[in-house]
Amino acid sequence: MPKYVPVPLERVQLGKPLPVDIWSPGGQLLLRRQQILSTEAHRDMLAERQACMTEADAQAWQRSLDRQMRRFYNEGADLSLLAQMPLPSEIAEDDFLPGHEVSGGWMDVQDVLRGLLYQGVSAVSPLPRLDALEDRALALLQSNPDEGLFTLFQALPDLSLGYCATHALLSGLVCSLTADKLALKPSARATLMRAALVMNIGMARLQDNLARQKTAPNPAQRQDIDDHAALGVTILQRLGVLDPSLLVIVQWHHTPDLLEGEGAPLMLVRLMNLADALIAKMAPRQVRHAMLPLAATKMLVMQSSPDTVQLRQAMAAALGFYPPGTYVHLANGETAVVICRGARANSPHVASIINANGMPLSTYNYRDTSTSGLTVTAPVAEHTLHVKVNPDKVKRLRQLHGV
Incomplete structure (x- = not known):
C-alpha cells in the first residue's frame, strides 16, 4: 500500500489544476490530478477528509517548489515572501525521477559532481542533479566553512579522487566566502557556487588527465583547453541551463578582461577567475609540486590592478x-595541520601531528597560533610529509576546543 502524507491545503492555489492525485488516509481517491480546487469551501471539505497524497508525489511537488523558490531567490526576491509561496500547479517530469538528492559530506558531493561533469551533454536529468549539488554544497558551507576547506584541501593532492570536481568545489567555496567578505547579495553567492561547479564541464576528463600527465599539454590538448569555456556554455545550454549570469561566468572565467560592460556580472566573472587561478596554483600535478598557499595568496594580492584590488x-x-587542510611549522618545533582559520590571516587554529623531534603523534594536540611560542614560522609542503592525517581525530579536537 502506498505511503500517504498530508496535503498542505493552505498552500494549494485555487482555480489551478492539481498536479497530483488527492487521497483520503485510507486510500480513497478524492480528486484526480489536473482537477481544480475551485473554492474555499472545496478546500475546507478536503481538509475535513484529511486530504493526502503519495509520498512520491509529495517529494516531486517539493522539488518543483524548491526550483521555483531558487529562481525567485536568485532574482532577489524577499526570503520572507518565498516562505509563503503557494505550491506550483505544475510538476516537471524530472521531479518525479528518484535519486536527485545529495546527502553526506563534501566528498559525497565531490563524487556525485565528478559523475555529472564526466557525463556532460549525456547526463540524465542534469538540472535536478545540479540543483541538488548546489543545495547540498551551500548547506555544508553554511554549516561549517572551515570543515569544507579542510576536507577539500586535504583531498586536493589526491589526484585519484578526480581533480576536476575537487577544484570546482574549492573554487565555489572560496568564491562564496569572498562574496560574504564583499557583502554581496545571497543570490550572487548561489550563482558563484553553481558556476564553479560547472565552469570546466567542457574539459572535465581532460582536466583530470592533465593533472596526472607527466608531460606538458600537447598542441591538441592546448587547443581543447583554449576552447573549453565556449564548449562548456554549449553543453550547459543543451542541458537546459538558462541562467544568463551563470553562462556569462562560464564563458569568460579565463578571460574577464575581454568581457565588455561593468557591474555585477563582470565582478562575478573576475571573482571566479581569481579563485580558479588560486586553487590551480595550490594543486599539484605530476609535472610539478603545488605552490604553497602563503606564496599563492601573496601572489594573488601582489598582482592587483585597480579593477581587482578589492576582490583580491x-x-x-x-x-x-x-587555509584549513594545509600544513605549517610552529615556533615550538612541531609540525601541524591547519584545522580552522583564525581571527587573523596569519594565526590559524592547528592540530600538531608531528612533535619537535620529528616523530608522528598518535594523539593530536590543539594549538592556537596567536599564542606566544606557538606562532606559525613557515608553511610546509604536503609532499614533504609522510604522515596521513586522521580526519576523525581532527574533528574530535575541533569539537573539544570549539573551533
Whole structure:
C-alpha cells in the first residue's frame, strides 16, 4: 500500500489544476490530478477528509517548489515572501525521477559532481542533479566553512579522487566566502557556487588527465583547453541551463578582461577567475609540486590592478595565509595541520601531528597560533610529509576546543 502524507491545503492555489492525485488516509481517491480546487469551501471539505497524497508525489511537488523558490531567490526576491509561496500547479517530469538528492559530506558531493561533469551533454536529468549539488554544497558551507576547506584541501593532492570536481568545489567555496567578505547579495553567492561547479564541464576528463600527465599539454590538448569555456556554455545550454549570469561566468572565467560592460556580472566573472587561478596554483600535478598557499595568496594580492584590488584583498582575507587542510611549522618545533582559520590571516587554529623531534603523534594536540611560542614560522609542503592525517581525530579536537 502506498505511503500517504498530508496535503498542505493552505498552500494549494485555487482555480489551478492539481498536479497530483488527492487521497483520503485510507486510500480513497478524492480528486484526480489536473482537477481544480475551485473554492474555499472545496478546500475546507478536503481538509475535513484529511486530504493526502503519495509520498512520491509529495517529494516531486517539493522539488518543483524548491526550483521555483531558487529562481525567485536568485532574482532577489524577499526570503520572507518565498516562505509563503503557494505550491506550483505544475510538476516537471524530472521531479518525479528518484535519486536527485545529495546527502553526506563534501566528498559525497565531490563524487556525485565528478559523475555529472564526466557525463556532460549525456547526463540524465542534469538540472535536478545540479540543483541538488548546489543545495547540498551551500548547506555544508553554511554549516561549517572551515570543515569544507579542510576536507577539500586535504583531498586536493589526491589526484585519484578526480581533480576536476575537487577544484570546482574549492573554487565555489572560496568564491562564496569572498562574496560574504564583499557583502554581496545571497543570490550572487548561489550563482558563484553553481558556476564553479560547472565552469570546466567542457574539459572535465581532460582536466583530470592533465593533472596526472607527466608531460606538458600537447598542441591538441592546448587547443581543447583554449576552447573549453565556449564548449562548456554549449553543453550547459543543451542541458537546459538558462541562467544568463551563470553562462556569462562560464564563458569568460579565463578571460574577464575581454568581457565588455561593468557591474555585477563582470565582478562575478573576475571573482571566479581569481579563485580558479588560486586553487590551480595550490594543486599539484605530476609535472610539478603545488605552490604553497602563503606564496599563492601573496601572489594573488601582489598582482592587483585597480579593477581587482578589492576582490583580491577580500579573497586573501576570506581564505587566510594558511587555509584549513594545509600544513605549517610552529615556533615550538612541531609540525601541524591547519584545522580552522583564525581571527587573523596569519594565526590559524592547528592540530600538531608531528612533535619537535620529528616523530608522528598518535594523539593530536590543539594549538592556537596567536599564542606566544606557538606562532606559525613557515608553511610546509604536503609532499614533504609522510604522515596521513586522521580526519576523525581532527574533528574530535575541533569539537573539544570549539573551533
